[in-house]
Amino acid sequence: MKTHGRIFVSSAAVAIFLMAWQFLPTLGLVDIRYTSQPSSVFKTAINILLNDNLGHHAYVSFMEFIAGFGLAVVIGIPVGIVFGSVKMLRQIVDPPLMALNMMPRLALLPILAVWLGIGMASKIAVVFLGAVMPIIVNTMAGVRETDARLVLAARSFGATHLDIFIRILLPGSLPAVIMGIRLGIGRAILGVVVGEMYVAEAGIGFQIVTYGSSMRIDYLLVYTLLIAGFGYLLTSAARMLENHLSTWRPL
Amino acid sequence: MSPAFLERYRGGFFALFSFLLIGLLWEFAVSANWINPLFVSRPSAVWTQIMAQVSSGELLQNFSISLIEFMIGFGLAMMLGVALGVLAGWFRTVEYALDPFIWFTYAAPLIAFYPLFVANLGLGAPTVIAIAFLFALPAIYANTLSGIQNVDQDMVRMATSFGAGRRDIFLRVALPASMSMVVAGLRLSIGRALTGVVVAEIFGATAGLGYSITYYGQQLQTAQMLVSLLAVVAFGVLLTQTLAAFEARLDWRSAPGT
Amino acid sequence: MAQIEIENLGIRYKKPNSDETFMALSGITHSIEKGLFVTIVGSSGCGKSSLLMAIAGLTPYTSGSVRINGKPVSGPGPERAVIFQDASLLPWRSVLGNVRFAMEMRRWKGEDLTNRAQRYIDSVGLAGFSDYHPHQLSGGMRQRVNIARALSVDPEVLLMDEPFGALDAQTREIMGEELLRIWSRDRKTVLFVTHSIDEAVFLGDQVIVMGKNPGRIKDVIKIDLPRPRTNAILDSDVFTEYRRVIRHHLADDMASLQRLESVA
Numbered sequence: 200m201k202t203h204g205r206i207f208v209s210s211a212a213v214a215i216f217l218m219a220w221q222f223l224p225t226l227g228l229v230d231i232r233y234t235s236q237p238s239s240v241f242k243t244a245i246n247i248l249l250n251d252n253l254g255h256h257a258y259v260s261f262m263e264f265i266a267g268f269g270l271a272v273v274i275g276i277p278v279g280i281v282f283g284s285v286k287m288l289r290q291i292v293d294p295p296l297m298a299l300n301m302m303p304r305l306a307l308l309p310i311l312a313v314w315l316g317i318g319m320a321s322k323i324a325v326v327f328l329g330a331v332m333p334i335i336v337n338t339m340a341g342v343r344e345t346d347a348r349l350v351l352a353a354r355s356f357g358a359t360h361l362d363i364f365i366r367i368l369l370p371g372s373l374p375a376v377i378m379g380i381r382l383g384i385g386r387a388i389l390g391v392v393v394g395e396m397y398v399a400e401a402g403i404g405f406q407i408v409t410y411g412s413s414m415r416i417d418y419l420l421v422y423t424l425l426i427a428g429f430g431y432l433l434t435s436a437a438r439m440l441e442n443h444l445s446t447w448r449p450l
Numbered sequence: 451m452s453p454a455f456l457e458r459y460r461g462g463f464f465a466l467f468s469f470l471l472i473g474l475l476w477e478f479a480v481s482a483n484w485i486n487p488l489f490v491s492r493p494s495a496v497w498t499q500i501m502a503q504v505s506s507g508e509l510l511q512n513f514s515i516s517l518i519e520f521m522i523g524f525g526l527a528m529m530l531g532v533a534l535g536v537l538a539g540w541f542r543t544v545e546y547a548l549d550p551f552i553w554f555t556y557a558a559p560l561i562a563f564y565p566l567f568v569a570n571l572g573l574g575a576p577t578v579i580a581i582a583f584l585f586a587l588p589a590i591y592a593n594t595l596s597g598i599q600n601v602d603q604d605m606v607r608m609a610t611s612f613g614a615g616r617r618d619i620f621l622r623v624a625l626p627a628s629m630s631m632v633v634a635g636l637r638l639s640i641g642r643a644l645t646g647v648v649v650a651e652i653f654g655a656t657a658g659l660g661y662s663i664t665y666y667g668q669q670l671q672t673a674q675m676l677v678s679l680l681a682v683v684a685f686g687v688l689l690t691q692t693l694a695a696f697e698a699r700l701d702w703r704s705a706p707g708t
Numbered sequence: 709m710a711q712i713e714i715e716n717l718g719i720r721y722k723k724p725n726s727d728e729t730f731m732a733l734s735g736i737t738h739s740i741e742k743g744l745f746v747t748i749v750g751s752s753g754c755g756k757s758s759l760l761m762a763i764a765g766l767t768p769y770t771s772g773s774v775r776i777n778g779k780p781v782s783g784p785g786p787e788r789a790v791i792f793q794d795a796s797l798l799p800w801r802s803v804l805g806n807v808r809f810a811m812e813m814r815r816w817k818g819e820d821l822t823n824r825a826q827r828y829i830d831s832v833g834l835a836g837f838s839d840y841h842p843h844q845l846s847g848g849m850r851q852r853v854n855i856a857r858a859l860s861v862d863p864e865v866l867l868m869d870e871p872f873g874a875l876d877a878q879t880r881e882i883m884g885e886e887l888l889r890i891w892s893r894d895r896k897t898v899l900f901v902t903h904s905i906d907e908a909v910f911l912g913d914q915v916i917v918m919g920k921n922p923g924r925i926k927d928v929i930k931i932d933l934p935r936p937r938t939n940a941i942l943d944s945d946v947f948t949e950y951r952r953v954i955r956h957h958l959a960d961d962m963a964s965l966q967r968l969e970s971v972a
Binding site: 602604605607608609610611612613614618622623626627629 | 764766784785786789790792794796798799800809810812813814861
C-alpha cells in the first residue's frame with residue numbers, strides 16, 4: 200500500500216512537470232530555445248533512433264566504457280586485495296589514495312587528450328581512472344572488515360594462510376567489492392561522456408556536445424536521458440547483486 | 451617528543467612518510483628515465499613551478515576564483531539540500547515528489563547542459579557555480595533525508611511513551627539525531643562540488659584552477675598543470691579532513707547508547 | 709476498584725513475511741492494587757514484555773481490556789511512565805536536559821523544570837552529574853537517569869521492562885536495592901518485567917509467573933518478605949523456597965521445549 204502511494208506521487212510529480220514543460224513554452228512564458236518541449240523531445244527521440252546513427256555512437260561509447268571499466272575491475276580488485284591484506288602497505292597507501300580520491304580525475308582530461316590522442320584511448324583512460332579508485336578503496340575496506348573473528352576461528356582449526364585467503368577473505372569481502380563496482384559505474388559513465396564532450400570523433404558525449412553547441416536542446420535531452428537510463432540500469436543490476444550477496448551477511 | 455604525542459599524530463606521520471616516499475620514488479624514476487617526464491613531470495620541476503606561481507600571484511588568483519565559486523556553489527547546495535531534506539523528512543509527499551528529480555540530478559551527466567548555462571549565464575563564474583551546485587545538491591539532500599528517517603527507533607518509542615506527538619518527535623528527536631548524517635553528507639559532497647568546479651571550468655570558464663589545468667595541460671606544460679592540480683587536491687583533502695574531525699566530535703554526541 | 713484491571717487480555721501478532729498470526733498473549737486476567745510492586749517473570753517468548761507494552765499503551769491489544777483507574781488504555785498517558793532496558797537518553801543533551809525531556813513532552817507546568825529535574829537527579833544518587841553527557845556515563849548511571857526522568861513526571865504507575873538486563877551482575881544487585889530505596893519513598897505502583905527469578909522475588913510484593921505458547925499467567929505468588937529488603941535475604945530459606953517454586957513453574961516450559969526439539 201505504501202509503495203503504491205509512493206509511485207503515485209512520484210509519477211504525478213513527473214506528470215505535472217511534463218505538463219508545465221510542455222505548456223509554458225507554448226504560452227510564451229519560457230523561451231523554447233532553452234528548454235525545448237516534451238513533444239519535440241519525443242519526436243527527436245524517434246528521429247534519433249531511426250536516422251542519427253545511434254548505433255555507431257552508442258557502440259563507440261559502450262566500447263570505451265567496457266574497456267576502461269573492465270581494466271579498472273581487473274586491476275583494481277587485485278590491487279585492493281593486496282593493499283587491504285598487508286597492514287603495513289595499507290597504512291602507507293591510505294593517505295595517497297585518499298588524496299587521489301579527492302582529485303577530480305576528469306581534470307586530467309586535457310593532458311590525457313594530448314598524451315593519448317582524440318581516439319578511444321583517451322576516453323578509456325579517463326574511465327579507468329574514474330572507476331578504479333572506488334573499486335580499490337572499497338575492496339580494501341572489504342578485506343579489512345572481514346570479521347577478524349572468523350579469521351581467528353579458521354586459524355584455530357589449522358587453516359593455512361592461503362586457505363583463509365580463499366575461503367574467508369575473498370567471499371567475506373565480496374559485498375564490499377560489488378559496492379565498489381557499483382560506485383565505479385557512475386564515475387565510469389561520467390568519464391565516457393565528459394571525455395567525449397571534451398574531445399572525440401564519435402560517441403554519445405560527442406553527440407551531446409555537438410548538439411549542445413548548436414543549442415539543439417531536444418537532441419541534447421534525448422542523449423542525456425539515454426545516458427541516465429543506462430546508468431540506472433547498470434547500478435540497479437549492481438545493487439541487486441549486492442543485496443543478494445549481502446543476505447547472508449550478519450549485520 | 452613523547453610517545454603520547456607520536457601516537458596521537460600517528461596518522462599524520464604515516465601520511466607525511468608516505469608522501470615523501472612517493473615523491474622520492476617519483477623523482478628517482480624520472481631521473482633514471484624509467485618514465486617520460488614530459489607526461490608526469492618531476493617533483494623538483496613542480497616545486498620550481500609552485501614557487502614561480504606563488505611569487506607571481508598566479509596561484510593565488512586562480513585559487514581565489516575557484517574557491518569563491520566552490521563556496522557559493524557548495525553553500526547554496528548545503529542550504530537548499532538540507533532544507534529540502536528536512537521538508538522531505540516531514541512531508542512524505544515531498545519526498546516522493548522530489549524522488550525522480552533528485553535521481554535525475556544524480557544519474558544524468560549534468561555537464562551536458564553547460565551550453566544552456568553558458569547561454570543563460572555566460573562563460574565564467576555563474577556557470578561554474580551553477581554546475582557545482584547541481585553536482586553537490588543530491589548527496590546533501592539524500593544524506594539529510596536518510597539521517598532523519600533512520601533515527602533510532604528506541605528513542606522514538608521513549609519519546610512516544612512520554613506523550614510526544616509527531617511534531618515533537620521530528621523537532622526534538624529526529625532533527626538533532628540526524629546531525630551527524632547531515633555532516634557526513636556535506637563531507638561526501640565536497641568531492642562532487644570540487645569536481646563540478648573543475649569540470650565546469652574546463653568547459654566554460656576563462657580563469658580558475660580548472661581552467662589553468664586545461665590551459666597548461668593542452669600545451670603539455672605538465673609541471674605548471676600539476677601546481678593547479680595539487681592545489682585542488684590539497685584544498686579538497688583539507689576541507690574533507692576538517693569536516694571529518696567535526697563529524698567525529700558529533701558522533702560521540704549523537705551515537706545512541708554508546 | 710483496583711488501580712490496574714486486566715480482563716481477558718489477548719494480543720495476536722501477524723508473523724512477518726507471512727499471513728499467519730500467532731497469539732502472543734491469551735486470556736490474561738488480573739487486578740493490581742495501588743502501591744504494589746509487582747514483578748513479572750517468565751522464559752523468553754512468554755509475552756511478558758508484550759503485556760507491559762499493552763498496559764503502557766504502546767502496543768495495541770486485540771481482545772479483552774486493560775483499565776487504569778477505571779479508564780480503558782488506548783495509548784500512553786500521564787499516569788504511566790515506562791522505563792526500558794535501553795535508557796534511550798538523547799546523546800546531545802546533558803543529564804539535566806534528559807531528565808527535563810519528559811516534562812517538556814508532557815508540557816509540565818507549575819514548577820521550574822530545571823529545579824525539579826535537579827531534585828530527581830539528586831534523588832537517584834547522581835548529584836553533581838547534571839552536566840555530564842550520556843557517553844560519559846556507565847550503564848548503571850544511565851539507567852538512573854532513565855529512572856529520574858520517569859519519576860519527574862509523577863506517574864502513578866511505573867512500568868519497567870527488564871531495566872537492569874544490560875548491566876553486569878554486581879551493578880544489577882546494587883541497582884535493585886537502589887530501586888527499592890527510591891520506590892519506598894512514594895510507593896508508586898510498579899510493574900517490573902524480568903527473566904531473573906532472584907530479581908523477581910527480591911523486588912516484588914507479588915510475582916506473576918508467565919508461561920508461553922500461548923502467553924498466559926501460570927501463577928501469582930505473594931511474597932511475604934519484610935521490607936526494607938537487602939541482598940542478604942537472597943540466602944534465606946524463605947527466599948530459596950520461593951525461588952524453587954517459581955523455577956519449578958518455569959521448568960515446565962523448558963522441558964516442553966526440549967521435548968519439542970527432540971521430536972523435530
